[in-house]
Amino acid sequence: xxxxxxxxxxxxxxxxxxxxxxxxxxxxxxxxxxxxxxxxxxxxxxxxxxxxxxxxxxxxxxxxxxxxxxxxxxxxxxxxxxxxxxxxxxxxxxxxxxxxxxxxxxxxxxxx
Amino acid sequence: xxxxxxxxxxxxxxxxxxxxxxxxxxxxxxxxxxxxxxxxxxxxxxxxxxxxxxxxxxxxxxxxxxxxxxxxxxxxxxxxxxxxxxxxxxxxxxxxxxxxxxxxxxxxxxxx
Numbered sequence: 001x002x003x004x005x006x007x008x009x010x011x012x013x014x015x016x017x018x019x020x021x022x023x024x025x026x027x028x029x030x031x032x033x034x035x036x037x038x039x040x041x042x043x044x045x046x047x048x049x050x051x052x053x054x055x056x057x058x059x060x061x062x063x064x065x066x067x068x069x070x071x072x073x074x075x076x077x078x079x080x081x082x083x084x085x086x087x088x089x090x091x092x093x094x095x096x097x098x099x100x101x102x103x104x105x106x107x108x109x110x111x112x
Numbered sequence: 113x114x115x116x117x118x119x120x121x122x123x124x125x126x127x128x129x130x131x132x133x134x135x136x137x138x139x140x141x142x143x144x145x146x147x148x149x150x151x152x153x154x155x156x157x158x159x160x161x162x163x164x165x166x167x168x169x170x171x172x173x174x175x176x177x178x179x180x181x182x183x184x185x186x187x188x189x190x191x192x193x194x195x196x197x198x199x200x201x202x203x204x205x206x207x208x209x210x211x212x213x214x215x216x217x218x219x220x221x222x223x224x
Contacts, residue, residue, distance in 0.1 A: 008152075034212055043116075043202050043215040044155065088154055098210025099168070102154035 006103030116216035135203030
């Protein structure tokens with residue numbers, strides 16, 4: 001079993017829909033969670049990061065962490081065709097092993 | 113400004129060539145990273161520099177040689193590469209090791 005599980009998709013939704021992207025993890029020591037967006041043949045772009053359980057909002061994006069369930073989510077409201085990309089979750093435990101552990105990435109397609 | 117720059121954008125080299133990839137950041141970050149990314153896979157960590165000292169080398173072949181001339185610059189020297197080394201090479205930086213990482217656009221390397 002991988003430390004971080006993420007459905008590779010593709011996930012196809014109509015423009016304007018609310019998108020939910022998710023990752024589950026097995027290591028309870030993980031405490032720092034990040035979401036990256038990567039367009040084809042480009043470097044990953046940091047979208048959101050959070051230390052704690054709960055929600056963090058930035059514009060149309062909301063990151064949610066549930067440490068009790070070892071489950072994190074990224075919600076995108078009012079999705080646009082320009083949001084079509086691969087979304088990767090990443091996490092680490094900061095203290096003993098600061099290497100990022102990555103999900104596989106979910107390919108998201110927003111249909112006009 | 114959260115910009116990490118990388119040069120060149122594209123590189124084609126033969127198996128006997130020697131070339132270098134360059135990375136620069138001006139965010140005052142003290143940790144810098146080299147990653148390798150194959151298509152449809154998450155980035156794989158190669159090297160980590162913390163305060164200009166190599167702190168992690170993820171068992172990377174010696175044909176890859178990193179160098180950190182100062183806190184803003186990171187180089188990756190390439191020699192006698194194999195076709196399977198063709199990939200997107202990404203540089204990233206973070207304020208300290210384990211913090212959120214900011215990626216450059218990458219160098220797309222093709223080994224012929």
